[in-house]
Structures are given as structure tokens and as C-alpha cells.
Amino acid sequence: xxxxxxxxxxxxxxxxxxxxxxxxxxxxxxxxxxxxxLRLDDTDAERSTETFAQAIQEDLAWLGIEPDLFARQxxxxxxxxxxxxxxxxxxxxxxxxxxxxxxxxxxxxxLGRGQPPxxxxxxxxxxxxERAALEAEGRRPHWRxxxxxxxxxxxxxxxxxxxxxxxxxxDPVLIRADGSYLYTLPSVVDDxxxxxxxxxxxxxxxxxxxxxxQIFEALGAAVPIFxxxxxxxxxxxxxxxxRLGHLSLRGLRxxxxxxxxxxxxxxxxxxxxxxxAVADLDTLAGLIDLAEISRAPARxxxxxxxxxxxxxxxxxxxxxVADRLAALGVAADRAEPFWLAVQANLTKVAEAAEWWRVxxxxxxxxxxxxxxxxxxxESLPPEPFGPxxxxxxxxxxxxxxxxxxxxxxMPLRLALTGLEHGPDLAGLLPLIGRERVVRRxxxxxx
Numbered sequence: 001x002x003x004x005x006x007x008x009x010x011x012x013x014x015x016x017x018x019x020x021x022x023x024x025x026x027x028x029x030x031x032x033x034x035x036x037x038l039r040l041d042d043t044d045a046e047r048s049t050e051t052f053a054q055a056i057q058e059d060l061a062w063l064g065i066e067p068d069l070f071a072r073q074x075x076x077x078x079x080x081x082x083x084x085x086x087x088x089x090x091x092x093x094x095x096x097x098x099x100x101x102x103x104x105x106x107x108x109x110x111l112g113r114g115q116p117p118x119x120x121x122x123x124x125x126x127x128x129x130e131r132a133a134l135e136a137e138g139r140r141p142h143w144r145x146x147x148x149x150x151x152x153x154x155x156x157x158x159x160x161x162x163x164x165x166x167x168x169x170x171d172p173v174l175i176r177a178d179g180s181y182l183y184t185l186p187s188v189v190d191d192x193x194x195x196x197x198x199x200x201x202x203x204x205x206x207x208x209x210x211x212x213x214q215i216f217e218a219l220g221a222a223v224p225i226f227x228x229x230x231x232x233x234x235x236x237x238x239x240x241x242x243r244l245g246h247l248s249l250r251g252l253r254x255x256x257x258x259x260x261x262x263x264x265x266x267x268x269x270x271x272x273x274x275x276x277a278v279a280d281l282d283t284l285a286g287l288i289d290l291a292e293i294s295r296a297p298a299r300x301x302x303x304x305x306x307x308x309x310x311x312x313x314x315x316x317x318x319x320x321v322a323d324r325l326a327a328l329g330v331a332a333d334r335a336e337p338f339w340l341a342v343q344a345n346l347t348k349v350a351e352a353a354e355w356w357r358v359x360x361x362x363x364x365x366x367x368x369x370x371x372x373x374x375x376x377x378e379s380l381p382p383e384p385f386g387p388x389x390x391x392x393x394x395x396x397x398x399x400x401x402x403x404x405x406x407x408x409x410m411p412l413r414l415a416l417t418g419l420e421h422g423p424d425l426a427g428l429l430p431l432i433g434r435e436r437v438v439r440r441x442x443x444x445x446x
Contacts, residue, residue, distance in 0.1 A: 002034025003069075004198050006060075007187065009041045010052035013248040014059045016300050017202075017232045017240030019266045024229060025200050026065045027267065027285040034197075038067035039190060042074045043181050059249040063259050064281055071194065073186050080181055083189045083219055084174070087145065092218045093174065095141030096123035097134045119144065119170035143175035145184075145215060152210040157200065157227025157290045164210025172211050188212050192221035200290070203228040227290050230270050235301040247300070256348035261309040270298025277308040279315075310347045321349055328353040331360070334431055341427030355423060359431045363418045365440040369411035375400040376412060377441045383434045390426035415440055 004025040008018055029036040038060065042048040053072075060067070073080075087093035096119075098106070107117040124146070126134075135141075149167035156162040174185040191199065199209075206228050216223045232240055240247060252262055260279045267284065268275045272292035278284045318336045325335045330352065342355040357363075367373055379396040381389060394412070398404055403411075413425060416432060429437070439446035 002029060002032040002197050003037060003195050004029050004034060004200060005037040005039050005191070005194070005196050006065075006067075007039040007041045007190075008056055009044060009047075010049060010056055011044060011047040012052060013055055013250050015240050015249065016247045016252065016262070016266055019059075019063060019249060019262065020229065020232050020298075021201050022060060022065060023063065023263055023267045024288065024290070027281070027288050028198065028200060028290070029068075030282060030285040031288070035068040036065070037069040037071065037194065037196070039071045039194075040073065041183065041187065042072055043077075043080075043183075043186055045074070045180070048074075055250065059253075062249065062253055063263055069194075071190065073190060076186070076190060076193075079193055080186045080189050083185065084143070087174075087215075087218060088143075090218060092146045093143050094124050094146060094171075095131065096144050096173075097126075097131070097139045097141055098123065099139075116168065118168070121146075121171065140177040142173050142177045144171040145174050145211070145218075147171050147211065147214060152213045154209065154213065154223075154226055157198070157225060158229050158293050159203075159206075159227075159295070160291075162206065162209075162226075162228070164207055166210050166214065169207070169211065184208065184211060185215065188215045188219070188221070191224060192216060192219060196224050198225045198227065200227040200229065202231050204231065229290065229293050230295060230298050232266065232269065232300045233297045235299050235303070237297065237299065240300075247302075252305075256350040257305060257309050258312050258349075261305055261312050264308055265300060265305050269300060269304075270294045270296065275304065275308070277311045277315075279312060306347050313346045313349055314344055316343065316349075324349050325352060328356060330356045334359075337427070338431055341431065342423045345423045355428075358417045358419070358422065359428060361436055362445040363416075363436075363440060364445050365416070365443055366414040366418055367411075367441075367443050368414055369403070369407065371401050372397060372403050372408060372411040373415060373441055376415070377438070380434065380437060380441070385430035385434065387426065387430075390429045393429075 006022040006025050008014060014022070026036045028034070038057070040053055040056070042053065084093060106120070110117045147166045147169060151163050151165045153161070153163040172184055173182060175181055209226050209228070213223055234240065234247070249262070261277055263281075263284060264278045265275060267288055268278075270293060271288060273287045278287065318339045321339060322335060325339060326332060328350065330338055338356065338359060339352070342352055345355070346352060375397045376393070379393060379400065381393060394408060398408055410420065413422065414420065416425065416428070416437060422428075436446045
């Protein structure tokens with residue numbers, strides 16, 4: 001069975017760039033009848049927090065992603081240690097004693113000579129006595145993985161035939177001098193032990209794949225199938241990071257966007273499919289073919305998100321928003337006709353609160369065109385108001401004054417709502433009610 005994973009570090013809030021791999025993995029699992037694992041890569045004990053761990057799970061739930069499995073890397077240190085010991089025993093993990101300053105000076109010399117700035121494996125040549133002397137000075141080793149000087153190839157789910165020339169890379173540091181692990185080794189060990197079959201992630205991990213394939217092989221583990229998708233950027237082409245709070249999933253949720261709009265734009269942007277609002281996860285999963293994803297960066301434009309969100313809101317049945325309207329203070333006995341009257345003018349559901357204020361008042365009327373307002377007062381029909389009241393009323397005003405078009409409707413809109421634009425007044429008039437209409441036509445705040 002297909003098993004994919006999303007493996008964020010709980011060191012900040014998820015942003016829209018994180019949503020793309022999370023969704024692509026979850027949708028791939030849906031499309032293939034597989035399972036989805038949420039794994040918190042929390043080996044950075046200093047920066048990882050439980051607050052961020054909980055926020056990640058809340059944000060995924062808001063997107064509609066329900067993991068089938070859950071794991072934390074911090075619970076698996078014994079497995080990581082055992083793998084490190086196996087690599088040491090096999091001669092593939094070796095201690096290095098250079099400080100960061102020494103390594104930086106060495107890189108500068110290499111660049112000055114026109115050489116590639118890769119690690120020269122000087123520590124690999126140390127004798128046992130030399131290592132002991134360095135440790136007696138108080139130095140503690142960091143540990144590097146000994147790469148084989150060969151080209152690693154794979155058939156990428158997105159990019160097709162792919163390769164990394166590992167001879168051009170430095171032996172990667174897997175363990176810091178304080179004994180803590182960097183991302184690479186725990187990720188491989190957990191993917192292998194948990195049975196991950198497909199690793200779908202951003203194209204910024206392509207080089208990591210060359211290294212990780214060699215570690216999988218050195219541990220005798222099955223190598224998963226890899227897919228590296230293009231990355232999301234801002235509309236201006238800027239890379240996404242956790243510092244862009246307005247594009248965090250939490251920020252988008254608080255701004256009133258629908259999760260379906262965020263999902264649709266996050267995965268359809270930069271794909272072969274036209275970007276459109278897709279409410280259903282199964283339908284969205286059926287649209288995503290990893291092999292058809294563009295190689296160019298995908299730009300996430302909040303203006304486009306506004307359009308998608310509006311289309312979703314315009315199609316929402318009342319039952320889907322009833323609880324949300326109640327939370328906005330909309331009276332239950334008028335909520336459904338109110339929703340039908342205003343939804344076509346909304347970009348976000350929360351904007352309905354402003355139109356409910358127009359209905360329930362108080363509104364400061366703006367009175368213009370006295371002949372129209374006078375005729376409106378004199379010809380206002382008795383209640384009950386219904387769907388045809390507005391047409392009958394304005395027809396009578398037109399007959400009395402000769403006003404038509406904007407000259408007729410704008411004075412009435414300003415008097416009844418205090419605004420120049422808004423929903424069709426035929427739907428709002430019965431909700432406002434005759435008493436408020438009379439008072440607003442008299443210039444009273446009501």
C-alpha cells in the first residue's frame with residue numbers, strides 16, 4: 001500500500017508553501033488508495049515547541065487533511081542511534097574535528113584557487129593518536145557520512161529521469177558536535193522503518209535525495225520513490241518562509257478565507273490544470289497528476305485567492321453557513337433569506353456581518369434627490385413586504401417623478417443603506433422592514 005508523509009519541523013507556523021507538499025502528499029494518498037503519515041521532525045529540541053506542534057495539526061485539520069498515522073522523530077532517538085552505530089561500523093560515518101572558522105577559511109582558500117568548496121576529508125586521514133590529541137584539547141567531533149563518488153539516479157514522479165553527481169558534494173554532516181542529529185539521518189531512518197513508499201517534496205530537496213539514497217543503501221533499506229515539485233512563491237516571486245505571517249495558514253484562516261480556496265490555489269497553481277475553486281477533496285485529488293506539474297516556480301497570488309474564495313461563497317447553500325451566520329449575530333428567523341440576498345456580494349463569509357448591520361441598523365441614511373425621497377415616502381406600500389414589493393414600489397416612484405436608472409435607484413440605496421453599492425435591494429427591503437424604511441427615508445438613523 002502507498003504510504004506518504006508530510007514531515008514539518010514544529011519550529012513555527014505552517015505557511016502556504018508548506019501547504020503545497022502537505023496537500024500533494026495527502027491527495028496522492030487519496031488518489032492511490034494509500035495512507036498519509038504526519039511526522040513531526042522535532043529533533044531540534046531548542047526550537048521545537050509543543051505550541052507549534054499543536055498548531056500544525058490544527059492547520060492541517062482546517063485544510064481537511066486527516067492523517068492516518070502520526071509520529072514524532074523525538075520518540076525514535078534509539079533507532080537513530082542504532083543506525084548511526086551501523087554506519088560507523090561500516091566505515092561510512094567518520095568523526096571530524098574542524099571548527100566552523102577553520103572550515104570557512106579552508107573554503108575561502110579553495111575558492112581563491114578556483115577549486116570547488118567541498119570538504120577535503122582531512123579528518124578521515126587522522127590517526128588514532130591525532131584524534132585522541134584533539135579530543136584531549138577539548139574538541140568534540142561532528143560526524144560526516146562518507147559519500148561514494150558516483151552519480152545517483154532515480155525516476156522522479158515530477159521531473160522524470162533525475163540524477164545527482166555525489167562526487168561534487170561535500171560529505172554531509174549527520175551528527176553535530178553536541179550529539180544532536182541534523183535532518184538527514186533521522187529522516188532516512190524514519191522513512192525506512194515506517195515503510196514510506198513515496199517521498200513527495202519540494203525541488204529544494206533534489207540534492208538531498210542523492211545523499212539520502214546512498215544512506216538508504218548503506219543501511220540496507222528499500223529506497224522510496226521520489227517526486228520533487230516546484231515551489232510556491234509570493235506574487236512578486238519572493239520565496240516563502242515562516243516570517244511571512246500573512247501567508248501562514250493561521251493568518252489566512254483568520255483573514256476569513258475558505259480552506260477549499262486555499263487548497264485549490266495551493267495545488268492547482270503551477271499544475272497542468274486551470275486554477276479554479278474545487279470544494280471536494282476527492283475531486284481535487286483526481287485533478288492532480290504529479291507528472292504534469294510545471295518545472296517553473298508557482299506564484300501564489302492573494303488576489304487570485306480572493307476570486308476563488310468569492311466563487312466558493314457565491315455557491316454555498318445556506319445550510320453550510322447557518323452556524324457561521326449565527327456566530328456573526330444574524331437573527332435565525334431571517335438568516336436564510338438574508339444569506340440568499342447578500343451572498344453574491346461577498347468575497348468572504350465574514351463580510352456578511354456588515355450587511356446584517358445594514359439590515360438591522362442603525363444606518364445613517366444619506367438623503368439626496370428630494371423629489372424621489374418624497375415620492376418614496378408617499379408611495380411606500382404596507383407590509384408584508386415580499387419579493388415583488390421593490391419592483392412595485394420603484395415603479396410607482398418612477399411614475400410620480402419621472403426618475404429612472406441611476407437617478408431613481410441611487411437615492412433609494414443611499415437612503416436605505418447609507419452606501420453607494422451593495423446587494424440587490426429587492427432582497428434587502430423585506431429584511432429591513434417597513435418601520436426602518438420609514439425612519440431612514442425621514443433621515444433618522446435606524
